[in-house]
């Protein structure tokens with residue numbers, strides 16, 4: 001089988017994906033008889049790089065490319081055609097308020113009969129129904145496993161391993177930056193030192209407000225509610241409290257008492273409605289989340305059939321996100 005892939009966005013995740021494709025080339029052939037050819041890579045800076053015969057990924061990773069065609073979201077459909085792509089991998093930056101331009105790029109792919117794969121949460125929150133409907137109508141797949149928790153399997157878990165199970169509740173530690181900051185404060189450090197620590201571990205942006213104010217966790221929660229509960233919540237439907245205003249003494253005392261404070265994201269069915277909340281919470285001493293390393297991501301699912309299931313991912317980073325994207329690509333290419 002040959003997959004011809006176009007990638008929009010060649011930042012941390014896009015570059016890790018390119019490296020993984022080079023590293024795993026033999027394994028993909030040996031295990032799945034799959035040859036992945038990257039026939040297009042695009043970003044605002046790179047414009048459209050296209051070669052239906054396959055681009056040289058090592059050269060792109062070494063920043064050896066020439067700008068021939070400037071990038072424009074309107075031209076993604078014709079680019080996919082020119083690159084003879086069978087799948088678009090969308091890895092441009094997140095705009096949590098609009099889900100654009102990723103949604104426009106994915107729409108162009110799904111309409112023209114390409115599979116659409118993304119690590120971007122925006123399209124899930126703003127256009128999930130539309131994109132899933134387009135994929136069904138075109139007989140292709142729309143996949144987004146890496147959008148919520150890097151490569152921790154969330155959506156494929158429910159789709160493949162747990163058919164019929166209805167998600168009734170969710171609780172998660174889905175943001176490392178806030179866990180690292182709180183852990184730093186527990187050890188006697190300041191909030192600002194916690195931010196620096198999170199940046200040095202590669203989990204926080206130079207402006208960490210999205211993480212600190214609970215916005216990142218909120219968008220992840222919306223994606224899970226939309227896809228796994230079928231509930232289209234909006235950003236303003238989530239009760240959101242960040243960790244900025246937390247009193248350091250409270251954080252230190254909670255940790256000493258064995259009930260550490262962490263930013264918990266949760267969904268609960270309450271009659272006909274789903275309540276969504278992101279807030280600093282003291283974890284009970286017997287809570288398995290209470291003993292986790294700050295770099296872990298944890299998700300606990302409650303379903304109508306299976307009462308409880310917890311997943312914990314350790315040591316995740318942009319490479320793990322790229323691996324989640326690669327998993328989507330492999331599964332789509334082999335018809336899963």
Ligand SMILES: NC(=O)c1ccc[n+]([C@@H]2O[C@H](COP(=O)([O-])OP(=O)(O)OC[C@H]3O[C@@H](n4cnc5c(N)ncnc54)[C@H](OP(=O)(O)O)[C@@H]3O)[C@@H](O)[C@H]2O)c1
Nearest residue numbers: 009010011012013043044045091092093094119120318321
């Ligand atoms: N890093 C992670 O661990 C992680 C985890 C989960 C999900 N994600 C998601 O994965 C996506 C990529 O993340 P990243 O860390 O790789 O980001 P990044 O390093 O900032 O790279 C973003 C890429 O997108 C391109 N881009 C930005 N705006 C664009 C636009 N309007 N049109 C076309 N290209 C555009 C940028 O290049 P130009 O500036 O040249 O356009 C750059 O190549 C994001 O949606 C992010 O939320 C990341």
